[in-house]
Amino acid sequence: AQKVTQAQTEISVVEKEDVTLDCVYETRDTTYYLFWYKQPPSGELVFLIRRNSFDEQNEISGRYSWNFQKSTSSFNFTITASQVVDSAVYFCALSEIGGYSTLTFGKGTMLLVSP
Amino acid sequence: DAGVIQSPRHEVTEMGQEVTLRCKPISGHNSLFWYRQTMMRGLELLIYFNNNVPIDDSGMPEDRFSAKMPNASFSTLKIQPSEPRDSAVYFCASSAPGGRGYTFGSGTRLTVV
Numbered sequence: 069a070q071k072v073t074q075a076q077t078e079i080s081v082v083e084k085e086d087v088t089l090d091c092v093y094e095t096r097d098t099t100y101y102l103f104w105y106k107q108p109p110s111g112e113l114v115f116l117i118r119r120n121s122f123d124e125q126n127e128i129s130g131r132y133s134w135n136f137q138k139s140t141s142s143f144n145f146t147i148t149a150s151q152v153v154d155s156a157v158y159f160c161a162l163s164e165i166g167g168y169s170t171l172t173f174g175k176g177t178m179l180l181v182s183p
Numbered sequence: 184d185a186g187v188i189q190s191p192r193h194e195v196t197e198m199g200q201e202v203t204l205r206c207k208p209i210s211g212h213n214s215l216f217w218y219r220q221t222m223m224r225g226l227e228l229l230i231y232f233n234n235n236v237p238i239d240d241s242g243m244p245e246d247r248f249s250a251k252m253p254n255a256s257f258s259t260l261k262i263q264p265s266e267p268r269d270s271a272v273y274f275c276a277s278s279a280p281g282g283r284g285y286t287f288g289s290g291t292r293l294t295v296v
Contacts (some may be wrong), residue, residue: 103285113274113287159226163285168238169214169286171276173226 070095072162075087081150089145089177091160102136102143103161103171111118119143120139120165133173150181189275189288201263204291207256208277216285217250217260218274226274230289232258265295 071094079119082110093102093158104116117127119136127134131148163169188207196202208215216231230240232252240250247266252258262269276287 093186105287111272111292112289114275115284115286118284168214168233169278170228170231170239172228175225 069100069113070097070100070162070172072160072172072174074158074160074177076177077175078178078180081179082160083152083181084149084183085181086146086148087150087179087181089158089160089179090147091143091148091174092142093143093160093162094161095164097164099165101165101169103163104143104145105159105161105173107154107159107176114168116145116158136166147179150179152183153179155179187236187275187277187286187288189273189291191291192289192291194291196265196293198266198295199264200295202260202265202269202293202295204260204273204275204293206258206260206275206288208275209286210256210278212279212286214278214280215252215258216276216278216288217258220272220274220275220290229260229273245288262293267292267295269296 071090100121104117106114106116124136133146135144157178159176160174161171163171190205207267214233217229218226219229220226229242230250231238235252250260272290272292274287274290278285
């Protein structure tokens with residue numbers, strides 16, 4: 069069975085601070101995808117990134133970066149110089165590759181960025 | 184592409200009434216998923232289809248829930264009769280073969296009073 073744990077329920081920061089959202093996963097699959105989604109107050113689920121378990125290179129996209137460490141089964145997400153618009157719930161998710169793959173979500177981390 | 188389209192965006196109904204939620208997946212995507220989001224349980228998978236065939240409905244809470252996918256471009260999730268504990272946001276998502284990407288609709292916020 070697959071499991072995704074986001075231990076941080078809520079994080080509050082002040083604008084311009086850096087913040088890291090933790091994600092730990094469990095799976096018996098040797099190949100899998102990892103995802104991050106953002107859910108702003110408007111409610112939609114916005115895709116941020118997909119990572120293939122073959123590729124442990126870290127990725128940076130603007131103020132966002134992701135650190136994938138297979139040895140610790142973690143896929144952490146860092147926002148640099150946070151902004152008020154980053155306030156949202158962030159979900160980490162996992163799916164197997166191929167077959168009848170489905171997304172297993174963590175419980176989410178609510179990020180509040182205050183001015 | 185218009186993305187995954189769900190309707191209605193909001194639904195308020197009385198307990199005991201039938202509710203039907205609708206979803207149009209992205210053209211070319213062969214998998215469709217229904218998720219429910221609540222404060223207590225987070226995002227949980229209800230059912231998913233592959234090539235219009237239901238693959239796993241183990242997440243459907245009880246017999247009051249049913250889902251259909253009569254063709255590749257349309258799916259429904261029906262609750263009959265509805266109960267207050269069914270109040271939640273229901274998301275539909277679709278993906279291309281291999282699960283490389285999942286696109287979610289905007290969700291339907293259901294309130295059963």
